[in-house]
Amino acid sequence: MKFLITTSLLLFILTCTYAQKHTLDDISLSKSDFEIKEGITNHPYDAKIYTEVSYEYRIEEDKGKPILHVKAKLSINSDKSWIKEEFWSNASDKAKADLLAHEKGHLLVSLIHFKELENLWRQSIFSKQQCKLELRRAYKNIDSIGDSMNSAYDDETNHSRIREKQEEWITSLMNRINELYAEEEKISFSFQIKTPISE
Numbered sequence: 001m002k003f004l005i006t007t008s009l010l011l012f013i014l015t016c017t018y019a020q021k022h023t024l025d026d027i028s029l030s031k032s033d034f035e036i037k038e039g040i041t042n043h044p045y046d047a048k049i050y051t052e053v054s055y056e057y058r059i060e061e062d063k064g065k066p067i068l069h070v071k072a073k074l075s076i077n078s079d080k081s082w083i084k085e086e087f088w089s090n091a092s093d094k095a096k097a098d099l100l101a102h103e104k105g106h107l108l109v110s111l112i113h114f115k116e117l118e119n120l121w122r123q124s125i126f127s128k129q130q131c132k133l134e135l136r137r138a139y140k141n142i143d144s145i146g147d148s149m150n151s152a153y154d155d156e157t158n159h160s161r162i163r164e165k166q167e168e169w170i171t172s173l174m175n176r177i178n179e180l181y182a183e184e185e186k187i188s189f190s191f192q193i194k195t196p197i198s199e
Helices: 007-011 085-090 093-123 131-157 163-180
Strands: 035-037 051-062 065-076 082-084 190-196
Touching (some): 035 085, 051 093, 082 085, 093 163, 093 190, 131 163
Parallel strands (some): 035 082
Antiparallel strands (some): 065 190
């Protein structure tokens, strides 16, 4: 399989502004996406969102040529996403909103890399015998870049405590969302691809 991962994915510093076809309000995230958990004393943060990508594939013959079909879905795992009960019971409405806004930033990161995964798979040349491994390898590469971006987001914003950095990150993330989804009417949490593969 042939694919290219550019350094811009890892560095991710956008200096230009894209037309805001999609806005933060288009991406839903609320308390209902989390479990309010008691007794979390060994974790320094007040919340954690857990997103996951699931995919399946099959190979079919079309006019004697093998075709790879892939379906993928991005979802929030509400069983693994949590908010500390102590925080939620005592926080002001503003503090709760700030917390959810920060966690939405992590969701934006997931959406960005989900789209990058789709683009990478669409541009790749898979082999019939190794496509399972090749799909997985590409996914792991994109996932690793996403993990790095999530860590940088938390570090630079100090988990939303540095308001200026929080706003800068959200602006940059939304710029990237609008670049990647510029041709789409809405931001999708799923995709399907159909591509020829080599023997």
